[in-house]
Amino acid sequence: MSWFGQLISRRRMYADLSEEIQQHLEEKVEALMAEGMSRADAVQTARREFGNVALLEERSREVWGWPTIESLCADVSFALRQFRKSPGFTITAVLILALGVGVNSAIFSLVHHILLEPLPFPHPERLYAVWASSDAQGDSRIAASGPDFLDYNDQNRSFSNIAEMISSFTFTWTGEGEPKLVNCSSASEGLFSMLGIRPYLGRLYEPREYTYLNNDTIVVSYRFWKNQLGSDPHVVGRVIHFEDDTQTIVGVLPPMPDLFPDTDVWPKLVVRPSWSFMQWRGNKFLSVIGRVKAGITPAMAEQDLTGILRRAAGEPPDVRVRLVPLKDDLVGNVHVQLEIIMAAVALVLLVACVNVAALLLARSVKRSAEMALRVSLGAGHRRLMQQLIVEGLGLSVAACSLGILAGHFGLRLIGYLPAWRLPRVEGLHLDAAALLATAAVAIATTLFFSWVPSMTFWKLNLSSVLRRERAGGGRFQGRFFSWLVIAEIACAVVLSVSAGLLLRSFWRVQHVNPGFRPESMLTVYLRTNYYSPGGRGFWRDVLDGVAALPGVRSAALADCTPGKGAASATLLFDDRPNDPNHLPPAQGCWTSQDFFRTSGTPLIQGRFFTEADNADSPPVVIVNAETARRYWPGQNPIGKRIGVNYTGPGRTSTAAPRMREVVGIVAGIKQGTLDSPTEPAIYMPYLQDETSHDMATMSLFVRSASDPRTLANSVRTRIHAISPNQPVGDLRTMQDLMGQSLAPRRYSLLLLGAFAVLAVLLAALGTYGIVSYAASQRMQEFGVRMALGASRYSLMSHVIRNGLALTTIGAIVGASLALLANRALSQLLFQVSPLDAVSFSSAAVLLALTSIGACLPAAWRASHVDPVRALRNE
Amino acid sequence: MPIGPEKKAAQRDLFRGALEMMILQSLRRQPMHGYALVQHIRQRSNDLLQVEEGSLYPALQRMLKEELVKAEWEISATNRRVRTYKISARGLKHLERELSSFERMLTAINLVLSPAKG
Numbered sequence: 001m002s003w004f005g006q007l008i009s010r011r012r013m014y015a016d017l018s019e020e021i022q023q024h025l026e027e028k029v030e031a032l033m034a035e036g037m038s039r040a041d042a043v044q045t046a047r048r049e050f051g052n053v054a055l056l057e058e059r060s061r062e063v064w065g066w067p068t069i070e071s072l073c074a075d076v077s078f079a080l081r082q083f084r085k086s087p088g089f090t091i092t093a094v095l096i097l098a099l100g101v102g103v104n105s106a107i108f109s110l111v112h113h114i115l116l117e118p119l120p121f122p123h124p125e126r127l128y129a130v131w132a133s134s135d136a137q138g139d140s141r142i143a144a145s146g147p148d149f150l151d152y153n154d155q156n157r158s159f160s161n162i163a164e165m166i167s168s169f170t171f172t173w174t175g176e177g178e179p180k181l182v183n184c185s186s187a188s189e190g191l192f193s194m195l196g197i198r199p200y201l202g203r204l205y206e207p208r209e210y211t212y213l214n215n216d217t218i219v220v221s222y223r224f225w226k227n228q229l230g231s232d233p234h235v236v237g238r239v240i241h242f243e244d245d246t247q248t249i250v251g252v253l254p255p256m257p258d259l260f261p262d263t264d265v266w267p268k269l270v271v272r273p274s275w276s277f278m279q280w281r282g283n284k285f286l287s288v289i290g291r292v293k294a295g296i297t298p299a300m301a302e303q304d305l306t307g308i309l310r311r312a313a314g315e316p317p318d319v320r321v322r323l324v325p326l327k328d329d330l331v332g333n334v335h336v337q338l339e340i341i342m343a344a345v346a347l348v349l350l351v352a353c354v355n356v357a358a359l360l361l362a363r364s365v366k367r368s369a370e371m372a373l374r375v376s377l378g379a380g381h382r383r384l385m386q387q388l389i390v391e392g393l394g395l396s397v398a399a400c401s402l403g404i405l406a407g408h409f410g411l412r413l414i415g416y417l418p419a420w421r422l423p424r425v426e427g428l429h430l431d432a433a434a435l436l437a438t439a440a441v442a443i444a445t446t447l448f449f450s451w452v453p454s455m456t457f458w459k460l461n462l463s464s465v466l467r468r469e470r471a472g473g474g475r476f477q478g479r480f481f482s483w484l485v486i487a488e489i490a491c492a493v494v495l496s497v498s499a500g501l502l503l504r505s506f507w508r509v510q511h512v513n514p515g516f517r518p519e520s521m522l523t524v525y526l527r528t529n530y531y532s533p534g535g536r537g538f539w540r541d542v543l544d545g546v547a548a549l550p551g552v553r554s555a556a557l558a559d560c561t562p563g564k565g566a567a568s569a570t571l572l573f574d575d576r577p578n579d580p581n582h583l584p585p586a587q588g589c590w591t592s593q594d595f596f597r598t599s600g601t602p603l604i605q606g607r608f609f610t611e612a613d614n615a616d617s618p619p620v621v622i623v624n625a626e627t628a629r630r631y632w633p634g635q636n637p638i639g640k641r642i643g644v645n646y647t648g649p650g651r652t653s654t655a656a657p658r659m660r661e662v663v664g665i666v667a668g669i670k671q672g673t674l675d676s677p678t679e680p681a682i683y684m685p686y687l688q689d690e691t692s693h694d695m696a697t698m699s700l701f702v703r704s705a706s707d708p709r710t711l712a713n714s715v716r717t718r719i720h721a722i723s724p725n726q727p728v729g730d731l732r733t734m735q736d737l738m739g740q741s742l743a744p745r746r747y748s749l750l751l752l753g754a755f756a757v758l759a760v761l762l763a764a765l766g767t768y769g770i771v772s773y774a775a776s777q778r779m780q781e782f783g784v785r786m787a788l789g790a791s792r793y794s795l796m797s798h799v800i801r802n803g804l805a806l807t808t809i810g811a812i813v814g815a816s817l818a819l820l821a822n823r824a825l826s827q828l829l830f831q832v833s834p835l836d837a838v839s840f841s842s843a844a845v846l847l848a849l850t851s852i853g854a855c856l857p858a859a860w861r862a863s864h865v866d867p868v869r870a871l872r873n874e
Numbered sequence: 875m876p877i878g879p880e881k882k883a884a885q886r887d888l889f890r891g892a893l894e895m896m897i898l899q900s901l902r903r904q905p906m907h908g909y910a911l912v913q914h915i916r917q918r919s920n921d922l923l924q925v926e927e928g929s930l931y932p933a934l935q936r937m938l939k940e941e942l943v944k945a946e947w948e949i950s951a952t953n954r955r956v957r958t959y960k961i962s963a964r965g966l967k968h969l970e971r972e973l974s975s976f977e978r979m980l981t982a983i984n985l986v987l988s989p990a991k992g
Binding site: 016017019020021023024027028049050051052053056057059060061062063064 | 907908909912926927928929931932934935936938939945947954955956957
């Protein structure tokens, strides 16, 4: 008979079988009755001698079928029925697991994508960023100057390829609508070939084009081509105007999400000949990227370049060259944040799994009567296990599918948080390995805790189970449940303490005195082509024009932006010997007259700049309190004289700096992020700038009488009235800007906080479930106690005490773990000790309250048990 | 007496081949239905073989599937609708083979178990 025929006649065959067995039994009964037995006795004897009808029938049917598949189908439909019958359990378990899987796969994918995935270039492990470091100068990330690079390039024996680049500056794009700033990255010959980059359209620069300085051809990024040039397929040959230059587009680069993704155009960087500012040894602003030869270790290459750099004149004797793997260099310092978030999310998964384990175990105990019945009806061990595992699989499959959805959308959401400024987020996708790993944990937990109870069902005795159903449980389970509660609470405590520490750090950072008043303040970055004192007319017009606008209190210019950054300088003193290798560093800033009045920075001593501090008057400088404290301890700096070696990019003169008189001391402005310490800083009138660099780029600051955003349009219009081709980029309030500098902190806090809340909620749910379950097992006991005179209050407190005991153990375990974990966290903390008592105690109180809340329903039921009913069940 | 799963399985396996042989041998004599088969085996063994009656049916189904026997619904002498099993040609061949190998084995076991000669 073909299997297809079997399939059709199967039903018929089974019917025959049942009838046959029925006939057999009847014939036997008749025979027994003929021997004089009563009908009832005969029926019983016939059945006993026949054996287990259901089991034998099933076994006979199995002969025909594919027993595994058929019983599997039966199990699946039974499992579905079970899920429908207890929707509360099913939904809770599925949601908890889905949450765990979703959040984890999203975060793991994020971390994998950003931190682990190799760069998409050939042999990425041989690509390094080259930095110098000097302990004497206290700087571990010194960039290279033009001559440094030429020395590396000509003398090294370790690199198959080495290139320098300027990674972020701007051009003004004119001639097509409102003038715009475009982001530029510029690289010397060799970068593209080193990274194996081929043009998307047209061509890249030819070797011939790296032999002259004039920019007549330009290569643009994929992003610029798509967003600004309308994906024009005939873009090659198109002429655009940058910086008053006419340039012909010769090529479009492919999408490069890993390499300076914000870049619009990639002008060439010519090394020989070179611009004059590239020829000074001390003008260190270039990034260097190299590919080491096969077989050369980073240490060998470092030694090679260190030797080259030390041979140059004027380098500090302890200067060393460091190679940083290019990926780490591009990713920057987010790895601490990401690793901590990953650890947090793993804890959430752990709590979720513990919760589901508890749910499954509690359910299996509830079902022990059903299982005992099935065992005594002849269900085999494998068969029972198969069914439980099918149920477990059903739960995990549903949870994982939901989890994948959640992870997918979660990841999308992270991609939409641009203010976080995570590197490499482009092309972020749910990672198959991350997903598999998390799903595997979830499935393994579900299956394991579905399977564990099946081991005990064998020991169940039907009659005792049916009789003492309510008293089941047993000591082993009780202890096991306690461990689950403790584990959950411990995880929740670790997360709450960490979130608490971050929250307190965030609060502290927000309440740092920035040294200026960011409210009612507007700022915009202005880039011009004025590289000479000819630009001063433009800046004066801008200052005067904007200051005269209605609603403007004052306006100022500076080449630094408070809260964002300042260039670096070194100081020369005329009252002490100066060691040229160890000049003390300071942040340097060229400002207009009203800078401090506009920023709202208090004067501590001396005076602000006045109109008299101009190009023709003796040069002056204002220092911040930290400079005074560090370089003139116990002295009055007013009237002292210093020279300022301005080492920021764009300096166009190497002449020795003029000596300046200190005329004022101001409060410390946070020139970096709020959580960085206030460094020594010096401020100089921009009209007294002997380097001329500042003529090109300045930020305009406007203090307004009311909401600064209402001024944005009039400021823009006024600047365009002065110079129609001047791009006026992002007009932003200082508060915005400050908020952005806090974004990484805010997001780590938000994520960790969300995970902590999740863990606490899950722990509450788990505690509730387990305590309720344990109490329901003891209802008779409570009834007896009540009958013996226990008060409601004492029963309630008994249940709550049990819950609190577990919570206390969990909190102690969690706090100890948190002590260990917080070492990793310390890098993200600000003015908060990793042992912060407030965070620890509030986490403990939070968990205690939560667990009391979770115990209350069970306690209430225990104290309202009806003794009569409880005893009747006995 | 509670019967553990292992014990049950062992019993089933032990009787598998033997039960099949007995059934085929009985059917070679004359076609029979299930109840009659049980009675027949019991009588022929002088009630020494206490076969669990039901265990006959999985064995019969197996043999049906392997086409060692054929089954048809008939009306019995006692006017009962019964399913009568007949041995097939293939069943006969199978029985011969099984019997000869069983006899060989029995002889071998006998030789081993009988007291040593000289």
